[in-house]
Amino acid sequence: MLLGLILLITTLAACLLITHPPVWFPVAITGPAHAFDGQFTWTLWVTGILFIAAQLLLAGIILRRRAANSVPAPSSSGVRASLLAAAAMIAVEVALAAHGSSPLSHATAKNPEIIEVYAHQFAWNFRYPGPDGVFGRVKTEFIADAAGNPVGIDPSDSRGNDDVVVSTLRIPAGRPVRLMLHSRDVIHDFFVRELRTKQDIVPGMEIPLDVLADRPGQYEIACAELCGLAHNQMHGVLLVMPAEDYDQWKLKH
Amino acid sequence: METQTLTPRPSLFRRVFSTDHRTIARQYFFLSIFAVITGVCLSLLMRYHLVWPHEKVRWFEAIWSVRAEGGIMTEELYLSLMTLHGTIMVFFVLTLAPLNAFSNLVLPEQLGRREMAFPRLNMLSFWITLVSFLTLLASCVLDEGGPIAGWTAYPPLSAVGAVSGPGEGLGQTLWFVSIGIFCIGSLLAAMNIISTVIECRRPGMSLMQMPLTCWNWFVTSILSVLSFPVLLAAGLLILLDRLVGTSFFVPGDLLIAEQHNPHAGGSPLLWQHLFWFFGHPEVYIAILPGMGIVSHIISNFSRRAPFSYRACVWAPVAIAFLGMLVWGHHMFISGISPYSALTFSLVTMSIGAPSAVLVLNWLGTTFRAARLEFPTAMLFCLGFVSLFVTGGLTGLYLGQPEIDAYFHDTAFVVAHFHMIMGMAALFAVFAATFYWFPLMFGRMLNERLGKLHFYLTFIGAYALFLPMHFAGFAGNPRRYADFTNFDFLQAVMPLQHWITMTAFALGAVQLIFIWNLFSSIWRGAPATANPWSGSTLEWNPDGEISTLGPYSYSNSGSETN
Ligand code: HEM
Ligand SMILES: [Cu+2]
Ligand SMILES: [Cu+2]
Numbered sequence: 001m002l003l004g005l006i007l008l009i010t011t012l013a014a015c016l017l018i019t020h021p022p023v024w025f026p027v028a029i030t031g032p033a034h035a036f037d038g039q040f041t042w043t044l045w046v047t048g049i050l051f052i053a054a055q056l057l058l059a060g061i062i063l064r065r066r067a068a069n070s071v072p073a074p075s076s077s078g079v080r081a082s083l084l085a086a087a088a089m090i091a092v093e094v095a096l097a098a099h100g101s102s103p104l105s106h107a108t109a110k111n112p113e114i115i116e117v118y119a120h121q122f123a124w125n126f127r128y129p130g131p132d133g134v135f136g137r138v139k140t141e142f143i144a145d146a147a148g149n150p151v152g153i154d155p156s157d158s159r160g161n162d163d164v165v166v167s168t169l170r171i172p173a174g175r176p177v178r179l180m181l182h183s184r185d186v187i188h189d190f191f192v193r194e195l196r197t198k199q200d201i202v203p204g205m206e207i208p209l210d211v212l213a214d215r216p217g218q219y220e221i222a223c224a225e226l227c228g229l230a231h232n233q234m235h236g237v238l239l240v241m242p243a244e245d246y247d248q249w250k251l252k253h
Numbered sequence: 254m255e256t257q258t259l260t261p262r263p264s265l266f267r268r269v270f271s272t273d274h275r276t277i278a279r280q281y282f283f284l285s286i287f288a289v290i291t292g293v294c295l296s297l298l299m300r301y302h303l304v305w306p307h308e309k310v311r312w313f314e315a316i317w318s319v320r321a322e323g324g325i326m327t328e329e330l331y332l333s334l335m336t337l338h339g340t341i342m343v344f345f346v347l348t349l350a351p352l353n354a355f356s357n358l359v360l361p362e363q364l365g366r367r368e369m370a371f372p373r374l375n376m377l378s379f380w381i382t383l384v385s386f387l388t389l390l391a392s393c394v395l396d397e398g399g400p401i402a403g404w405t406a407y408p409p410l411s412a413v414g415a416v417s418g419p420g421e422g423l424g425q426t427l428w429f430v431s432i433g434i435f436c437i438g439s440l441l442a443a444m445n446i447i448s449t450v451i452e453c454r455r456p457g458m459s460l461m462q463m464p465l466t467c468w469n470w471f472v473t474s475i476l477s478v479l480s481f482p483v484l485l486a487a488g489l490l491i492l493l494d495r496l497v498g499t500s501f502f503v504p505g506d507l508l509i510a511e512q513h514n515p516h517a518g519g520s521p522l523l524w525q526h527l528f529w530f531f532g533h534p535e536v537y538i539a540i541l542p543g544m545g546i547v548s549h550i551i552s553n554f555s556r557r558a559p560f561s562y563r564a565c566v567w568a569p570v571a572i573a574f575l576g577m578l579v580w581g582h583h584m585f586i587s588g589i590s591p592y593s594a595l596t597f598s599l600v601t602m603s604i605g606a607p608s609a610v611l612v613l614n615w616l617g618t619t620f621r622a623a624r625l626e627f628p629t630a631m632l633f634c635l636g637f638v639s640l641f642v643t644g645g646l647t648g649l650y651l652g653q654p655e656i657d658a659y660f661h662d663t664a665f666v667v668a669h670f671h672m673i674m675g676m677a678a679l680f681a682v683f684a685a686t687f688y689w690f691p692l693m694f695g696r697m698l699n700e701r702l703g704k705l706h707f708y709l710t711f712i713g714a715y716a717l718f719l720p721m722h723f724a725g726f727a728g729n730p731r732r733y734a735d736f737t738n739f740d741f742l743q744a745v746m747p748l749q750h751w752i753t754m755t756a757f758a759l760g761a762v763q764l765i766f767i768w769n770l771f772s773s774i775w776r777g778a779p780a781t782a783n784p785w786s787g788s789t790l791e792w793n794p795d796g797e798i799s800t801l802g803p804y805s806y807s808n809s810g811s812e813t814n
Contacts, residue, residue: 002708003632007639010715017719022748023727026741039655047646054612054642058635061619078561078617082610089609093602100655121510140506185509186410186417187521189662193728193741197658200587202521203409204504207588220739224662224730226403228410228418229329232733
């Protein structure tokens with residue numbers, strides 16, 4: 001049967017695709033990102049084996065030359081085998097979950113450096129507290145993109161005078177950073193592939209995202225939640241700097 | 254099937270506004286055929302634009318003078334096509350064809366009473382659904398453009414009106430109205446199916462003697478009745494936000510396109526909970542009837558009762574039940590608490606168990622077949638099993654919050670749901686079309702064309718959607734109108750070209766099916782009463798109800814010994 005052959009070829013092609021992928025993941029630059037790669041590989045093995053087994057079985061049944069009268073088996077064995085299949089699947093999933101890290105286990109860093117992320121249609125801004133280490137008050141009514149106040153710092157709050165607002169996100173390598181995510185209009189999403197994570201930015205909420213990057217470099221920030229017509233242009237830059245360079249940069253601003 | 258010849262032909266009005274369940278089945282069927290053709294054409298336009306965003310196409314401008322000025326598709330036009338594609342496919346193809354069209358055609362026959370519980374309600378459901386479809390199309394021919402918020406229509410984008418983007422004015426309002434109407438139509442249809450199963454079985458047929466198709470339509474309809482009202486309510490609330498100025502879903506203090514927004518106090522996440530409380534059951538509404546169809550047809554062409562009839566009944570029930578409890582897996586990265594994430598993850602993964610039971614049963618039935626036959630309908634069922642396994646396994650990635658954080662809203666998700674909803678569910682519809690075509694039109698579809706179409710579609714499905722997972726590995730975001738603004742996406746472009754090429758090939762192959770369909774309606778070989786030697790009542794209207802259950806092939810003599 002042609003279908004059996006096609007199934008064999010498809011399974012083979014899938015395996016070849018995995019061993020010779022046209023594109024693959026970028027580098028991982030945080031602990032959770034390395035953990036992701038481990039868990040992904042594990043999941044790939046588990047599902048890969050199930051995939052190959054099921055497709056080959058199906059192909060085998062189709063290709064098999066059957067004897068004319070192979071009709072035994074009462075249906076009660078069907079129930080037992082079904083229960084067995086369910087149990088086996090649960091076991092596979094337990095094996096998957098046991099290897100991964102629990103969503104509850106995210107250790108929160110002590111004394112992280114806090115940086116605010118402001119998303120809007122269709123750009124990113126980032127605010128640092130400046131030399132005083134304190135963020136000034138922000139209000140929507142003060143937002144003026146053209147006048148250079150895209151996050152709406154309240155001019156009457158002196159703590160805000162030294163705040164630094166930039167369009168490139170700079171963070172130090174090797175130091176814990178907490179990004180506080182804000183949106184002024186619709187839902188956006190902060191996605192950096194090298195962090196292997198993304199976080200929705202929901203207007204009206206302030207959502208933290210902890211990052212501890214171990215590798216300096218320049219990475220791209222993409223918006224990953226449909227936010228309007230130029231969603232695909234919402235490009236940002238994450239610069240992970242060696243800690244000394246980062247301190248230098250902060251002094252200059 | 255020419256039983257009408259003795260009675261006078263009913264008036265045209267009676268034939269159009271018919272209460273006959275087979276006529277209504279055909280109406281649903283043709284509506285979804287029209288919808289799927291539209292949807293595929295839209296997807297090809299999208300695929301073209303994704304890889305040749307700067308190419309001028311004269312006739313784009315002829316259709317969309319404003320939104321494709323100079324023949325170049327704008328981003329908002331792309332997003333409106335995407336929204337229309339997703340909406341059409343989910344609602345008007347995958348809900349109507351497997352559930353409404355085929356249950357109308359087959360269910361009353363299989364139950365042996367040959368009519369639905371509420372014929373006039375049935376007619377009403379169809380016409381309501383048609384109004385919904387026309388409303389949806391209307392939303393997209395407006396000069397200001399169609400809605401761009403995707404089939405999930407997340408607020409605030411979808412709730413604040415035209416400030417948030419072109420097409421978000423009247424276009425998005427019409428979209429919500431259309432979906433609201435659709436909910437009503439589907440609800441009525443589902444209540445009808447439930448009543449029919451409970452009340453209209455031939456005396457002597459117990460629930461456990463129903464064919465598996467009936468079980469799956471029954472369970473699916475219960476899911477419909479539980480989930481569509483939630484979407485209807487959510488849609489009404491968001492319409493109030495849009496039109497009356499309430500704030501269910503829009504928080505205060507927003508500045509959208511330099512304008513202060515008057516709303517205050519709503520929650521965008523509330524919409525996501527309500528939407529996915531409907532949305533996840535909806536994907537099972539799309540696939541459960543397919544599971545029933547596949548169990549049924551595989552049994553027929555294996556000349557064998559299902560591996561375990563009881564397992565094939567209870568597994569879909571379990572899937573439906575668990576499916577009501579997993580909506581949060583669409584919100585792992587929306588800012589929900591890690592405790593909810595863990596719970597939703599565990600329940601999601603547990604759906605793998607009943608799914609594995611079904612796969613085992615399909616393999617078991619064919620493995621123990623008295624004799625395997627391979628008409629086109631059977632090929633599509635076996636193709637379904639293969640695609641269902643592939644698409645189901647990628648669900649094990651997305652069910653883990655840690656892994657989903659990377660894959661959410663990337664091409665990986667697009668590949669996953671096209672594999673299982675786009676392809677597997679559609680394979681079940683193809684199988685059903687080939688199998689019950691005699692019941693629908695009294696003729697047979699052409700088997701040679703059918704097989705050619707099957708093989709090319711099966712190869713095409715894998716050639717298109719398997720590589721697409723890799724774009725997801727590279728982190729390619731979904732719902733991007735083009736890939737020109739990111740450096741890392743340039744490396745994915747050769748793969749994107751491949752996907753577009755295979756998409757066009759796969760689209761072209763469907764012409765074989767369309768040709769087969771329409772030529773067979775007029776000129777197909779006349780069908781005999783029971784062309785597949787089936788054991789169920791739709792093929793044996795006067796048949797006995799066997800105590801051995803609906804699939805008593807081993808009894809029927811000649812095939813087995
Ligand atoms: C020739 C076959 C098809 C092709 C080439 C195709 C292509 C596409 C593309 C390019 C997208 C946009 C992906 C993104 O960026 O998010 C999309 C979205 C989608 N497609 Fe298809 N598609 C096909 C068939 C189907 C079928 C049969 C279904 C039925 C379930 C379907 C359901 C969807 C849905 C639900 C979306 C999501 C829309 C949204 O994001 O709002 N597609 N498709
Ligand atoms: Cu955005
Ligand atoms: Cu879901």
